Amino acid sequence: MSDTGPAVELSEAEQQVDLPEIGDTTRYDALMQTIRNRVTVRKFDAGYMVPDEHYDMILEAARHAPSGANAQPWQYIVVRDQKIKDRITEYFVAEQRFRAKAKMKFPTPDYRGLATAPGFVVVCSDMRWVNAFPVFNDGSEQDRMYRENAERILLQSVAASTMSAHLAAAALGYNVWWVTAIGQEDAQKAMRPLLDIPDEISVLDILLFGPAAAKPYKRYRKPLDEIAHFDRYNRDHFMSDDELDDWIRNRRHKVMYKDATRVD
Numbered sequence: 001m002s003d004t005g006p007a008v009e010l011s012e013a014e015q016q017v018d019l020p021e022i023g024d025t026t027r028y029d030a031l032m033q034t035i036r037n038r039v040t041v042r043k044f045d046a047g048y049m050v051p052d053e054h055y056d057m058i059l060e061a062a063r064h065a066p067s068g069a070n071a072q073p074w075q076y077i078v079v080r081d082q083k084i085k086d087r088i089t090e091y092f093v094a095e096q097r098f099r100a101k102a103k104m105k106f107p108t109p110d111y112r113g114l115a116t117a118p119g120f121v122v123v124c125s126d127m128r129w130v131n132a133f134p135v136f137n138d139g140s141e142q143d144r145m146y147r148e149n150a151e152r153i154l155l156q157s158v159a160a161s162t163m164s165a166h167l168a169a170a171a172l173g174y175n176v177w178w179v180t181a182i183g184q185e186d187a188q189k190a191m192r193p194l195l196d197i198p199d200e201i202s203v204l205d206i207l208l209f210g211p212a213a214a215k216p217y218k219r220y221r222k223p224l225d226e227i228a229h230f231d232r233y234n235r236d237h238f239m240s241d242d243e244l245d246d247w248i249r250n251r252r253h254k255v256m257y258k259d260a261t262r263v264d
């Protein structure tokens with residue numbers, strides 16, 4: 001070992017961890033720039049071709065996410081065939097029409113924009129991974145509670161990975177769109193045959209990315225002091241049922257579809 005070498009031989013796994021000095025903000029600043037500029041658009045420049053290496057770069061970020069029991073319960077299907085994109089879009093447009101007819105009052109977006117996304121990645125998971133988390137597997141009431149929790153662990157794990165992918169796409173300069181299919185049985189039935197997805201696998205989300213069709217804008221964010229608590233839950237931030245209802249009735253559509261300056 002040379003004099004300038006490490007005092008202790010590091011294992012390969014240890015060498016793979018390379019954090020900055022605590023308090024050095026260089027990487028934090030770069031990360032925050034990406035985080036702040038990750039904004040949703042719901043229509044893309046359909047003429048753009050995503051270079052193959054960008055899919056790898058984005059999914060490489062997804063691969064490094066944390067997960068319950070390190071199960072890494074995610075699978076990503078890159079869809080490049082426009083006909084398949086169109087068929088998936090048809091399902092979501094039908095869902096949009098259904099919601100309008102059913103008077104759900106949710107301001108469902110215009111899903112026709114799905115077909116315009118140059119980057120189109122279907123996010124899947126195998127729900128059998130819940131068995132990798134603390135469960136009894138004996139059909140008891142206790143088991144039911146633990147399974148519910150295990151399902152959340154699975155969904156949170158896939159969301160953590162999906163978020164890494166979204167940030168990687170934003171870091172490469174793309175606008176993104178997170179479309180969810182969680183729990184929608186019809187979505188599973190519509191998409192599985194199109195992508196040859198086994199019955200055991202569920203489609204959870206679609207990650208869309210590309211250059212925006214129109215100028216993207218930043219949406220409203222709650223100020224930091226409204227969400228941060230120190231040492232105890234600050235009841236000033238607690239919303240009554242009426243306040244929450246009011247937000248849903250009067251602010252939800254604004255925070256979803258207007259820029260931050262137009263949310264009162």
Ligand SMILES: Cc1cc2nc3c(=O)[nH]c(=O)nc-3n(C[C@H](O)[C@H](O)[C@H](O)COP(=O)(O)O)c2cc1C
Nearest residue numbers: 038039040041042109177178179180181219255256
């Ligand atoms: C878990 C999750 C599910 C979402 N599902 C949908 C969806 O189904 N359809 C949609 O148009 N946007 C969906 N979005 C995008 C949000 O509407 C969007 O992130 C939010 O309005 C904030 O806008 P921003 O991404 O520009 O900051 C989802 C986002 C998340 C994190």
